[in-house]
Every structure is written in structure tokens, then in C-alpha cells.
Amino acid sequence: MRATEVSTGRKFALAIDHGEDFFTALGTFCRNYGIQAGHIPTLIGGFSTARLVGHCGPLKHPERPLWGEIEVETLEVLGGGTLAWDAENNCVAPHIHVSAGIKAASADGRTSHLLGGTIQFVTELIVEEIVSPALTRPRVAALYDVPLLTFGDAN
16 A cells, blocks of 8 residues: 655636547646646546447456457446646646446446546536645556556656
């Protein structure tokens, strides 16, 4: 286990509008407001399409991370996540998980890591900035190149 005390800064309410790409809008928001680290305690809204980590069928190596994805359409989501600085690419690296109900399938659910999506109507979220320590997400080769949250200097 790893833990650290954090100091928070500004808090924002963000509405991402119909037709916008979720991660493009979130990245633009972070650049515009100078957010390099933070957390999203909750997000709610609709997606016309979303890409989630997933696989149909048995996993050959369930102990390894899954890099495959599925695409789902017309869904309602509830989620949250963290924002950490990606020094290698000079941008924020979001880590967002959602639970999504697929409207056309009696709201059958999917829960997974969000890889991308297009907003339907609106998606609303709260972003709370973390000002210290720096949060980064370097890839760890010994753990299949999974990017892990790290506390400390962003450089």
C-alpha cells in the first residue's frame, strides 16, 4: 500500500456538452485552468458511444492487464477517477472508471475503465485540484507496463 496526504486547491463544476469527446473536453479544461493533478469524485451523464476496457470470451491470462476494448452505445454513466501528470507527454493522464447502463438493453450494465466516449445531451462532473504533492502516472515495466499513480516530483 502507498499513501500520502494531499493538499487540495480549486474546485470546479464542469459540464461537457452534447457531441463533445469526453477526453478532449477534459484535456482542454485541464490545460485552460492549469490543472496537473486532481480527482473527480463523481461524474454523471449520457454517452452516445463509449469505449471501455473489455473482452468477449474467456481471458487467456486473467492475471495480466487487459488492453482490449469494447464499444457500447446509448448509455447513462456514473463514474469517478483521478488526474495525474504525464511528464513524458506533457499533459494530464486521467484514470476514469464508469458504471454504465445501456438504455436499449433494459439498462444492462457494464463497469470498466473508460477509454473514450462521445457525450449525449450532457455529462456533469466535479473536478477537485490537488496542488501537492505532484501526482504522476509512470508506466511500470515489471507490471506489464501499467501506469501507476505515484506521489512526488512531476519531473
